[in-house]
Structures are given as structure tokens and as C-alpha cells.
Amino acid sequence: xxxxxxxxxxxxxxxxxxxxxxxxxxxxxxxxxxxxxxxxxxxxxxxxxxxxxxxxxxxxxxxxxxxxxxxxxxxxxxxxxxxxxxxxxxxxxxxxxxxxxxxxxxxxxxxxxxxxxxxxxxxxxx
Amino acid sequence: xxxxxxxxxxxxxxxxxxxxxxxxxxxxxxxxxxxxxxxxxxxxxxxxxxxxxxxxxxxxxxxxxxxxxxxxxxxxxxxxxxxxxxxxxxxxxxxxxxxxxxxxxxxxxxxxxxxxxxxxxxxxxxxxxxxxxxxxxxxxxxxxxxxxxxxxxxxxxxxxxxxxxxxxxxxxxxxxxxxxxxxxxxxxxxxxxxxxxxxxxxxxxxxxxxxxxxxxxxxxxxxxxxxxxxxxxxxxxxxxxxxxxxxxxxxxxxxxxxxxxxxxxxxxxxxxxxxxxxxxxxxxxx
Amino acid sequence: xxxxxxxxxxxxxxxxxxxxxxxxxxxxxxxxxxxxxxxxxxxxxxxxxxxxxxxxxxxxxxxxxxxxxxxxxxxxxxxxxxxxxxxxxxxxxxxxxxxxxxxxxxxxxxxxxxxxxxxxxxxxxxxxxxxxxxxxxxxxxxxxxxxxxxxxxxxxxxxxxxxxxxxxxxxxxxxxxxxxxxxxxxxxxxxxxxxxxxxxxxxxxxxxxxxxxxxxxxxxxxxxxxxxxxxxxxxxxxxxxxxxxxxxxxxxxxxxxxxxxxxxxxxxxxxxxxxx
Numbered sequence: 001x002x003x004x005x006x007x008x009x010x011x012x013x014x015x016x017x018x019x020x021x022x023x024x025x026x027x028x029x030x031x032x033x034x035x036x037x038x039x040x041x042x043x044x045x046x047x048x049x050x051x052x053x054x055x056x057x058x059x060x061x062x063x064x065x066x067x068x069x070x071x072x073x074x075x076x077x078x079x080x081x082x083x084x085x086x087x088x089x090x091x092x093x094x095x096x097x098x099x100x101x102x103x104x105x106x107x108x109x110x111x112x113x114x115x116x117x118x119x120x121x122x123x124x125x126x
Numbered sequence: 127x128x129x130x131x132x133x134x135x136x137x138x139x140x141x142x143x144x145x146x147x148x149x150x151x152x153x154x155x156x157x158x159x160x161x162x163x164x165x166x167x168x169x170x171x172x173x174x175x176x177x178x179x180x181x182x183x184x185x186x187x188x189x190x191x192x193x194x195x196x197x198x199x200x201x202x203x204x205x206x207x208x209x210x211x212x213x214x215x216x217x218x219x220x221x222x223x224x225x226x227x228x229x230x231x232x233x234x235x236x237x238x239x240x241x242x243x244x245x246x247x248x249x250x251x252x253x254x255x256x257x258x259x260x261x262x263x264x265x266x267x268x269x270x271x272x273x274x275x276x277x278x279x280x281x282x283x284x285x286x287x288x289x290x291x292x293x294x295x296x297x298x299x300x301x302x303x304x305x306x307x308x309x310x311x312x313x314x315x316x317x318x319x320x321x322x323x324x325x326x327x328x329x330x331x332x333x334x335x336x337x338x339x340x341x342x343x344x345x346x347x348x349x350x351x352x353x354x355x356x357x358x359x360x361x362x363x364x365x366x367x368x369x370x371x372x373x374x375x376x377x378x379x380x381x382x383x384x385x386x387x388x389x390x391x392x393x394x395x396x397x398x399x400x401x402x403x404x405x406x407x408x409x410x411x412x
Numbered sequence: 413x414x415x416x417x418x419x420x421x422x423x424x425x426x427x428x429x430x431x432x433x434x435x436x437x438x439x440x441x442x443x444x445x446x447x448x449x450x451x452x453x454x455x456x457x458x459x460x461x462x463x464x465x466x467x468x469x470x471x472x473x474x475x476x477x478x479x480x481x482x483x484x485x486x487x488x489x490x491x492x493x494x495x496x497x498x499x500x501x502x503x504x505x506x507x508x509x510x511x512x513x514x515x516x517x518x519x520x521x522x523x524x525x526x527x528x529x530x531x532x533x534x535x536x537x538x539x540x541x542x543x544x545x546x547x548x549x550x551x552x553x554x555x556x557x558x559x560x561x562x563x564x565x566x567x568x569x570x571x572x573x574x575x576x577x578x579x580x581x582x583x584x585x586x587x588x589x590x591x592x593x594x595x596x597x598x599x600x601x602x603x604x605x606x607x608x609x610x611x612x613x614x615x616x617x618x619x620x621x622x623x624x625x626x627x628x629x630x631x632x633x634x635x636x637x638x639x640x641x642x643x644x645x646x647x648x649x650x651x652x653x654x655x656x657x658x659x660x661x662x663x664x665x666x667x668x669x670x671x672x673x674x675x676x677x678x679x680x681x682x683x684x685x686x687x688x
């Protein structure tokens with residue numbers, strides 16, 4: 001299966017990025033072979049709706065699982081519509097996080113960050 | 127790294143003065159000015175610019191005269207009154223929505239990226255410093271704020287704190303400034319306007335789930351307002367981390383491009399600012 | 413005559429000047445266009461008996477008509493729409509109410525509904541009007557536009573602008589006859605005055621400068637104005653008494669007849685300068 005991980009760098013050894021919408025890169029890895037591709041998150045510079053765009057990028061990549069830190073409600077809405085399962089990553093490398101996912105030791109994120117946090121986390125344009 | 131954003135609701139409460147003072151005291155920091163309409167921190171902070179980049183954060187419509195058949199459909203759909211009788215786009219009013227392009231029957235309209243401001247990166251004795259200036263009357267100040275924060279973060283290295291000067295108000299620039307912050311310090315003043323604006327902006331900060339602290343400037347100007355502000359903070363579980371007295375000497379120091387930290391006559395202000403920082407640092411560790 | 417009061421930098425005394433003018437010029441209408449933080453009524457103390465909710469249009473999709481083609485989301489420049497597995501998601505707070513999605517929809521499945529953005533309130537005679545943006549909202553301009561529709565055509569109008577130099581200020585000063593730029597004699601005040609000057613020049617409006625919190629020591633504002641041929645139309649001194657009264661919501665015009673005269677005279681001078 002294909003897994004998307006938010007990443008601070010372009011290597012599988014790069015650190016996991018805690019932010020979803022504004023992550024610099026997404027690493028899309030095939031778990032059976034550990035082959036991966038890197039996607040530039042074009043939404044990271046978007047002032048408004050970064051999470052919404054990033055969510056669509058993940059869906060279009062063909063991944064069915066996302067490992068990241070925090071997901072705002074807007075991105076959550078998009079990812080849920082796309083039937084993407086989201087797991088809370090640890091402050092480790094992308095590779096380590098995928099290993100942990102394979103061992104079922106990552107927690108699934110069902111709700112977006114706190115009650116309101118990130119409600120409009122990604123907006124700011126007028 | 128901990129991001130601490132200083133905002134005020136009401137303008138002119140002394141936010142930039144407090145930030146400039148802290149910059150000269152706190153170690154291991156990066157500095158960013160997110161008041162992109164009217165940035166001020168660079169005036170007080172000796173620095174050397176290392177990079178300057180144009181920021182294209184908005185799209186504007188352009189009408190190609192040669193293709194345009196003057197049908198007027200674009201003007202009918204534009205909700206921002208941006209298209210003149212002569213079919214010229216007013217860049218100050220164009221929202222960049224592209225509705226005009228969708229209705230144009232002859233493809234005479236293009237949406238082009240335009241520069242809305244400049245981002246400056248600089249070295250200072252106190253840390254890496256990032257600021258920006260929005261072009262006059264440009265759209266998209268929120269995006270420019272986001273760009274400043276991103277640029278600053280990339281340069282943060284292993285610094286411990288990122289001190290960010292925010293902007294007045296409660297709208298898009300403020301929301302862009304506080305997004306992703308670990309703590310927000312609201313610098314208010316002991317006036318009815320200061321109190322009213324504090325109450326509004328505090329609700330916005332709370333909505334985003336960010337912990338806020340309050341510094342009351344000119345606290346001795348009106349003791350009953352100060353009391354009400356403290357009461358408000360108490361009820362909302364906000365720590366008042368500092369109280370700075372009304373001091374015309376601060377204005378005189380600013381006129382010499384100095385902060386209260388540089389002027390021996392303002393030692394009492396310096397002490398209060400240092401005390402404020404120690405309280406904040408303690409609170410943030412908890 | 414329509415006078416807009418702006419400043420670039422916040423807290424220089426915009427509201428002090430605008431409210432003082434409105435107080436001194438009895439037949440005028442005061443409109444608080446600083447919708448993020450309206451403060452005029454702390455000083456003018458109008459009884460706000462009327463209010464109106466300002467709405468903006470946002471899209472709504474008729475799922476029976478929608479074919480899930482995604483044209484609406486492609487047309488939206490503000491990421492306010494996404495179409496996933498043929499389902500349209502709408503993020504209202506990001507919507508700029510431009511109507512592009514309605515135009516783009518090939519099957520006419522999108523219509524618009526009203527979404528509240530802020531509130532306008534006024535006294536019964538409409539000599540005082542203010543707008544307030546709802547909390548956690550991003551866009552002030554639709555409220556400013558609505559406020560400006562309420563300008564009295566038969567009296568003088570004083571518009572109190574938001575600080576800064578962005579779209580909110582541009583929309584406030586548009587169609588005004590004169591701008592008053594309020595500044596203070598600090599390096600910040602001067603820096604932001606320059607930005608405000610550029611803005612009003614770009615809008616091609618006549619303007620003058622008021623130096624608030626004026627002190628003898630500092631001449632830089634005067635030098636700048638002199639070099640650029642800008643008239644300083646008033647100076648308000650830096651006095652603790654003024655600051656203390658301000659903190660209580662009291663303006664010099666409200667307790668000192670001399671200040672009332674000064675603001676009246678200022679108004680007449682502006683009027684005369686425009687007639688000339």
C-alpha cells in the first residue's frame with residue numbers, strides 16, 4: 001500500500017514534519033518495496049486554504065494512509081472525504097515512522113486538533 | 127523553537143517598543159516583523175540586509191485591448207467594481223478572483239501574478255531578522271505575513287525563541303501572524319480603547335487555541351481601567367506578565383533610536399521588561 | 413464634504429482627531445470604518461438604537477443537480493472549494509464572495525446563500541455609524557463598503573479609518589474629498605506617515621497632516637513635511653492630562669472650549685482650501 005508522510009526533507013531519512021498543510025514535502029512510500037517518491041507541497045506557501053490543497057494532493061497521489069503531526073479541521077474534512085486514514089507521527093525520521101506504522105504502533109487521528117485550534121489555521125488572505 | 131507573537135488589538139500601545147527591548151535582552155533568538163503594512167522594528171534594530179526578494183502573492187486580471195470587444199460582460203460580473211467604463215482594471219480594487227476571465231467570450235482576459243511586496247532578510251547583533259513591506263494598497267497582506275514567518279523559520283537554526291512583532295487589529299494579518307504560535311503576548315494600555323480592543327483580540331487568540339499573556343503599558347494612566355483589565359485577565363485565566371508605567375522618557379529614547387534597554391534614565395522600565403520576560407519564560411517552561 | 417482620517421501607524425490618535433472633528437462640527441456624520449477595532453463610541457457615546465447584520469454571499473450546491481465535475485473548485489482562486497470523489501466541500505470562511513464558482517458551474521447547481529460577517533450599528537439620527545467585524549473573520553472590506561453606502565449625502569461626513577495601508581484603508585478613503593493623516597513625532601510615526609502619504613498620493617486626494625503628541629524636541633516630522641510641501645494643519649501637544657482623559661474616554665474638545673474652537677477652525681480651513 002501507499003503511505004504519505006509529511007517531511008522536512010527530501011530523503012526517507014528526513015525528519016517527519018509536524019504541520020500538515022504547510023509541510024515542505026510529502027514522501028509517498030510503497031510499503032511492500034519501500035520505494036518512495038517526493039512531492040513538493042505547493043500549498044505550503046498558500047496563505048489561505050493550505051490544508052485544503054494539501055489534502056487534495058495526498059488524495060491525488062494515490063496514498064491511502066497519511067502520517068503527520070497535526071491536521072486542521074479543513075484539511076481533515078478533505079482527507080475524510082478522500083477516505084484517507086490519518087496516523088499521528090512521532091518526532092522521528094520518515095522511515096522510522098513508516099516502520100512504526102507497519103508494527104501498528106502509531107495512533108490513528110480521528111478528530112482535528114483540539115476543539116478550535118486550526119479552525120482557520122490555514123487562512124489569512126483578504 | 128518557541129514562537130512568541132506580540133500583538134495589541136489597538137495600535138500604538140507600545141508593542142514594537144517592547145519587542146525591540148526584548149530583542150536586546152533575550153538570547154538565542156530569531157526576529158520577525160509581521161506588521162507588513164507598516165513595519166517598524168527595523169528602525170530600532172541595527173541590522174545588515176543580506177537578501178531582498180519580491181513577493182508575488184496575488185493574481186490580478188489584465189485585459190488585452192486588441193482582443194477585447196467591449197461587450198461589458200466582465201464588468202457585469204465583477205463584484206469589486208474593479209473594471210472601469212474604459213475597460214481598464216483598477217489594481218487596487220481587483221480581488222484576483224477570475225470571474226471576469228470566466229465570462230469573457232473572446233479570451234481577452236488573463237490572470238497574472240503580481241508583486242505585492244518585498245521580503246527582507248537581515249543579520250543583526252541579536253539574531254537573524256526578517257521583515258517585509260507590503261506595496262501601498264496591495265491585496266494579500268496575510269500571504270506576505272505567512273511568507274515572512276516561513277522565511278524566518280527556515281533561518282532559525284537551533285535558536286530557542288522566535289520573537290515576532292505582529293500587527294494591530296483582529297483580521298487577516300493578525301490571524302496569519304498568530305497561526306502556529308506557541309504563545310501570544312497582548313500588549314495593551316490602560317485606556318478604555320486599549321481594554322476594549324484587548325477583549326476582542328483575546329477572543330480571537332483563544333479561538334485558535336493559543337495561550338495568551340498580557341502586558342499593560344501606561345498602567346498608571348488610569349488605575350480603574352488597569353484594575354478592570356486585570357479582572358478581565360483573571361476571569362479568563364490569562365497571566366498579566368508585566369505592567370509598564372507612563373513614561374515620556376520612552377518617547378524621547380525612541381526619538382534617539384534607542385529602546386528603554388539602552389537608556390540609563392529608563393532603568394525602571396528596563397527592570398520591568400526583564401521581569402516580564404522572566405515571568406513569560408517561566409510560564410512557557412511549565 | 414467627506415473627510416477621511418488615517419495614519420499608517422496605529423495609536424497615533426486617528427480616533428481622537430476624527431471624533432473631535434465630529435464633536436466640534438455639529439452637523440456632521442461620523443462613521444467608524446476601523447471595523448476590526450471600532451473605538452469611536454468610547455468617546456462619542458452615541459446611543460446605538462439601530463443595527464443591521466452585514467451578510468456576504470457564499471455558494472451552496474444543489475446535490476441533485478451537481479455532477480461532481482470540479483469546475484467550481486478549479487475556478488475558485490481562494491481554496492474555498494474542493495471536490496473529492498464527486499462531493500463538493502465548501503469552506504465558507506475562505507470565500508471572497510466573488511461568484512466565480514456560480515459562473516463556472518456547467519449545470520447551474522450552485523446558488524448563493526447569505527452568511528453573516530459583521531454588524532453595523534447607528535444612533536437614531538444616523539449621525540454616528542460604526543461597523544464591527546465578527547470575531548475570527550478575515551475580511552473587513554464588505555463591511556466598509558456597506559458603511560459607505562450609509563454616508564449622508566446632505567451633511568459633512570468624517571470617516572475614521574483602520575491603521576495600515578492595505579485594502580481596508582484604500583476602500584475607506586475612496587471617494588473622499590480630503591484626508592487627514594495623523595502622526596506622532598517618533599521614528600515609527602515618521603516612517604508610517606511616509607507610507608500613508610504615498611497611499612493618499614496614489615489615490616490622488618488632497619491631504620494635510622496633524623502631529624499628535626507633539627514635543628518641541630523633535631523636528632523630523634516638520635522637516636519631512638516641509639521638504640515635501642505637505643501642510644501641517646494642527647499640532648496636539650504631548651500632555652499627560654490629555655492622555656489621562658483619553659484613557660477615560662474623554663477628548664479635549666469635550667472639556668476645553670478652546671479645542672472645540674480649534675477643531676471648528678480646522679474644519680473651516682479645510683473647507684476653504686478645497687473651495688479655492
